[in-house]
Amino acid sequence: MRKLHVSLSALVVAATLLAACAGGGSSGKLKVGLVTDTGGVNDKSFNQSAWEGVQKAAKEFNFDAKFIESKQPTDYEKNIDQFATEKYDVILTVGFLMGDATAAKALQYPNIKFAIIDNAYFPTKGAKVCDDTKKDCYSDGGLKNVTSLMFQEDQVGFLAGVVAAGVSKTGTVCTVAGMEIPPVVRYVTGYESGAKWMNPNAKTLHVYIPSFVDPTKGKEVGNSMIDQGCDVVFGAGGNTGNGGLLAAKEKGLAAIGVDVDQYNTYPEVKDALVTSAMKNVDVAVYEYLKSVNSKTEKAGIVTANINNNGIGLAPYHDWNSKVSDAVKAKVKEATDGLIKGTIQTGYKP
Amino acid sequence: MSQSASTAATTRLSSVRQLKGRWWVTALFSLFLAVAAWMLLNLIIGGQCQGECVVGTLAQTLRVATPIAFAAFCGVLCERSGVVDIGIEGKMLMAAMVAYAVNLFAFQALKGSMGEQAAGDLSRWLAVILGALSAVILAALHAVVSIEFKTNQIITGTVVNILALGLTGFLYRQFLAENLPAGPGTFPIFNVPVLSQIPVIGPIFFQQKPLTYMMLISALLIHYVLFYTPWGLRTRAVGEHPRAADTLGIGVYRIRYVNVLAGGLIAGLAGVWFTIEGVDVFNPMMTNGLGFIGLAAMIFGKWNPFGALIGALIFGLGTSVTSTVSIFRPDIPSQIPQMLPYLLTIIVLTGVVGRAVPPAADGEPYVK
Numbered sequence: 229m230r231k232l233h234v235s236l237s238a239l240v241v242a243a244t245l246l247a248a249c250a251g252g253g254s255s256g257k258l259k260v261g262l263v264t265d266t267g268g269v270n271d272k273s274f275n276q277s278a279w280e281g282v283q284k285a286a287k288e289f290n291f292d293a294k295f296i297e298s299k300q301p302t303d304y305e306k307n308i309d310q311f312a313t314e315k316y317d318v319i320l321t322v323g324f325l326m327g328d329a330t331a332a333k334a335l336q337y338p339n340i341k342f343a344i345i346d347n348a349y350f351p352t353k354g355a356k357v358c359d360d361t362k363k364d365c366y367s368d369g370g371l372k373n374v375t376s377l378m379f380q381e382d383q384v385g386f387l388a389g390v391v392a393a394g395v396s397k398t399g400t401v402c403t404v405a406g407m408e409i410p411p412v413v414r415y416v417t418g419y420e421s422g423a424k425w426m427n428p429n430a431k432t433l434h435v436y437i438p439s440f441v442d443p444t445k446g447k448e449v450g451n452s453m454i455d456q457g458c459d460v461v462f463g464a465g466g467n468t469g470n471g472g473l474l475a476a477k478e479k480g481l482a483a484i485g486v487d488v489d490q491y492n493t494y495p496e497v498k499d500a501l502v503t504s505a506m507k508n509v510d511v512a513v514y515e516y517l518k519s520v521n522s523k524t525e526k527a528g529i530v531t532a533n534i535n536n537n538g539i540g541l542a543p544y545h546d547w548n549s550k551v552s553d554a555v556k557a558k559v560k561e562a563t564d565g566l567i568k569g570t571i572q573t574g575y576k577p
Numbered sequence: 578m579s580q581s582a583s584t585a586a587t588t589r590l591s592s593v594r595q596l597k598g599r600w601w602v603t604a605l606f607s608l609f610l611a612v613a614a615w616m617l618l619n620l621i622i623g624g625q626c627q628g629e630c631v632v633g634t635l636a637q638t639l640r641v642a643t644p645i646a647f648a649a650f651c652g653v654l655c656e657r658s659g660v661v662d663i664g665i666e667g668k669m670l671m672a673a674m675v676a677y678a679v680n681l682f683a684f685q686a687l688k689g690s691m692g693e694q695a696a697g698d699l700s701r702w703l704a705v706i707l708g709a710l711s712a713v714i715l716a717a718l719h720a721v722v723s724i725e726f727k728t729n730q731i732i733t734g735t736v737v738n739i740l741a742l743g744l745t746g747f748l749y750r751q752f753l754a755e756n757l758p759a760g761p762g763t764f765p766i767f768n769v770p771v772l773s774q775i776p777v778i779g780p781i782f783f784q785q786k787p788l789t790y791m792m793l794i795s796a797l798l799i800h801y802v803l804f805y806t807p808w809g810l811r812t813r814a815v816g817e818h819p820r821a822a823d824t825l826g827i828g829v830y831r832i833r834y835v836n837v838l839a840g841g842l843i844a845g846l847a848g849v850w851f852t853i854e855g856v857d858v859f860n861p862m863m864t865n866g867l868g869f870i871g872l873a874a875m876i877f878g879k880w881n882p883f884g885a886l887i888g889a890l891i892f893g894l895g896t897s898v899t900s901t902v903s904i905f906r907p908d909i910p911s912q913i914p915q916m917l918p919y920l921l922t923i924i925v926l927t928g929v930v931g932r933a934v935p936p937a938a939d940g941e942p943y944v945k
Contacts, residue, residue, distance in 0.1 A: 267860075269755070270749075270754040270755060270860070272858070297750070297861075299861065299862065408911055433904050433907075434907060435903040435904055435911070436903070437915075438912065438915055439865075441860050441863065442863070443855070443856040443858050443860075443863070444641075444851060444856055444863070445896075446856075447855065447856055448637050448641060448896070448897065448900060449900040449903070451633070452633065452634070452901055452904055453904055455630055455633035456904060467860055470856070470858055474856055478763070478766075494858075495759040496760060496857050
């Protein structure tokens, strides 16, 4: 009986392998899958930007590209598995929150290339994937197939804060923030330091909301801060932050967008939108896929910052005439200071 | 069993006024509790929220409570006639998506011929109507299956929720995920003439958007219909003891159908609130469980519209106080104030309400 079992399972395995071979060889195209965070591919913000980067690369290098949206955090691993079983070559995961799922799956599928946005792996005491006996998590810790695409949000947040304090009439600026995770904290910290650098008497307010998909909440929180005198609202939290932008727009105040130029992605609020604190996720994703195409991609951390133009403020668009030259000069000064390292954003990891 | 149910029904029907009398005690008590909680919270934030800040928080309370109250009214209408409806969340989601899409595309079609202002107004109201109607379609499904075919109403409600989740998710991905034109945005604030100038009361009650006013009006309307019209008496009779009602010549099925469909319309308004009055974006699952909170508000209000409204307001107060606390005390971990509305709901549900008795025939299909 036992023998029969063994031979039967061997047969099944062989059949599966054969089937897999047959499936894999037919198409020569590289298959790229994107797993979005709960914000979804239409978040007018960084998931959308990541997908645009994928589409651009797919067109240029003739990849097959597909996305799956995560409805809830428990979908992360499931969605990665789905791409893996469909024999995708590259899987991109969007967002800090997908860190654990991506690491676990990267170890499970060593032949698939992974890139994660906003999450860097460092050896941590007691960590399952990569404990503190390792030199680093990538070459030493087993994540040999993972590239982390990181951004210094604190730097662009700082510049946004300079602009905000510059255009504020009340001297109070505020942030409708998403979940309290490192990339969001970097934005908020940078923004508040920037505002204080521009105007030492500036008052800063912020509220973290534990969701990236709750615009109605974001709007009400924005309204509360506006009641406290805030007249420049920075929306740093995907769709939740968009609610903050809308609150400012409906009250006829100013707002600052996040991640992408929201003048284009969220035109309904363009009257209020002074600028956006951009991190060029699309460029980072595109550059990564380009390196995959030329087989030069490396595991490890790739950081986009002000020195390599991976981040920056969006154009002022309709506000161009309303932002004074003095403020623009201050933004220039802050940019130079950040590049030279003479200005610190106040963010400590 | 039938004997006791009949007695209970008679008692409940004849003691509407008594019920209401006791109801005011509860209402006053919860108001007192809310004020006490507010004072405690103001202590936490060091007395920084005074004057305008208090008014702002209360105005926000009313706004946040609007979809919850609508959801609760839907529950009241359905369950008073003996049909349990846990599919409110699904209907809200469907209405939110349909309204969003209608608002966007109607505006695109109209703005060329009539100017942006008029096109915006028209497409918003069109969105309200069609959004609410889409919820009525789901309600009709619930009604046919649970009234006509007598299935378990909890299961049908769950089916409606899952169906709406899947359908909106699919349609959103197919048509609303990429390359959308700019929409006309949400309703502007409508200041009620004269009344909006009253200090304190004005900014809280009369500087709101249309659906918030509609919510307050429908509370009055539903209360009137349920307790002062023959239709309301029949509805309650059908909810308490359909057999007795039937022998007196009341069309049980007809009453239930109309109530479930009307409930669907109101649940639709709750959903429309999200994308036409609240914000001008849609994302899957954006209703965030408020439909279920609405059911809690309904139970809190003991299946009375005014009670349900107060239940919704308490949850709204919790939500708006949360953001006020977070603003003034950024040093408190953000997760702690976030628990507040739910904590408040539990305390109120367990401590204030006492025993909430649903209509006797609630959830039981009627077999002729």
